[in-house]
Amino acid sequence: MSQPRFYFVVVDVDPLLAEDAGVLFFELGATGVEERDQTTLVKGLVDKTTLVASFSSQQEAETARDELDPAWLPRIEELVGDAWRDAWKEHFRPFELCPGVVVHPPWEKYAGQAEHLLELEPGRAFGTGLHETTSLVATALQTHRATYAGGQVLDVGCGSGILALVALVLGAGNARAVDNDADVIGVAQENAERNGLQARLDVDTTPVGDIAPEFDMVVANIEADVLVTLAAPISARVKPGKLLVLSGVLGTQHDRVRAAYADFESVASPARGEWVALILRRPHANG
Ligand SMILES: C[S@@+](CC[C@H](N)C(=O)[O-])C[C@H]1O[C@@H](n2cnc3c(N)ncnc32)[C@H](O)[C@@H]1O
Structure with a gap:
């Protein structure tokens, strides 16, 4: 049987243009x-961002390539078979x-000592934990665990569910996780089951x-534009006196996101x- 063929257009651009x-x-x-x-699992060049765009056919890929700025060095890559999906x-x-x-994947156990071990299979969902935007939130969950101990944590844009699971192992009583991509919900549920945490996590x-408001901690690792658009509903889910952690924000976008949450006090x-x-x-x- 013939192998499937996949067509990509690859470019290297200035990170600001990505x-x-x-x-x-x-x-x-x-x-x-x-x-x-x-910062990504599969590394790009040092000073550039490499974008790999998939197209349904060779002709569509070639048409797109011809429309692009030649300075981006647009080129076609063709892959035969789908083993690359798991690279x-x-x-x-x-x-x-x-x-x-x-954190360890199901195919490689951890031999060392760890206070908490999380087995994670992200599948097609974002959230191995290797991205800085995820580890920034995980570290905040660790640092501020006393503020939600035994309470409820909300993870907006949960992807693989990694942040909700971290909150649970660090002492949250229960977690709620939501994502607008229906395909990741099953992934997050499976990850909860892998770690015996399914009874304490609702994901949809x-x-x-x-969502009924009143969480002891809300985390959202989504992109800056979405965080700005969702500022009112996200803000309203945090109990007075409790913490909100926003991530997925480039340094250059900090002030814009901060302004959208002007009612909140900065912690760090x-x-x-x-x-x-x-x-x-x-x-x-009262102030
Ligand atoms: C960068 S990933 C973060 C995944 C995981 N929480 C982590 O920290 O690794 C962002 C996730 O937010 C989801 N997302 C984007 N817009 C959203 C929205 N308006 N509401 C809920 N989820 C959203 C995406 O589908 C994606 O799974």
Whole structure:
């Protein structure tokens, strides 16, 4: 039987242009765009962001390539067979996500000592924990675990469910996780089951504004534009006096996101690489 063929257009762009280039790819008919840089599982070049856009046919890929800025060095790559889909697995090895929490994939157990072990299979969902935006939130969950001990944590944009699971092993009583991508819900549920945490995690596609409010900690690792758009419903889910952690924010986007949550007090803005997280506290009603 003949093997399936996959067509990609690959470009190397200035990191500041990566977002616009991604949008352009979708306008040109891409069915998906993978970004590679120094922070991603599959590394890109040092000073550039490599975008790998998939197309349904060779002709669509060639048409798109011809529309692109030649300075981006657009080129076609063709892959035969679908073993490449799992190539990222080679890069996912056991690692310490934050002090005391080691994450490992199902295909490689961890031989060392760890206070908490989480087995994680992200599948097609975002959330191995290797990305800075995830580890910034995990570290905040670790640092501020006393503020939600025994209470309820909400994870908005849960992907693999990794942050809700970290909150649970660090002492949350229960967690709620939501994502607007229906495909990741089963992944997050399976990850909860792998770790025996399913009884304490509810995960579904409920829009954040429809969730009953009053969480002891809310975390959201989504992109800056979404965090700004969802500022009102996300803010309303945090109990007065409790913490909100926002991630997925580039250093250059910090002030814009901060302004959207102007009612909150700043606790800290830890950074890793080009990424920054905002740790904010909802003031008590009387000030
Ligand atoms: C960067 S991933 C984060 C995954 C995981 N929480 C982590 O920290 O590794 C962002 C996730 O947010 C989801 N997302 C994007 N917009 C959303 C929205 N408006 N409501 C809920 N989830 C959203 C995406 O589907 C994706 O799974």
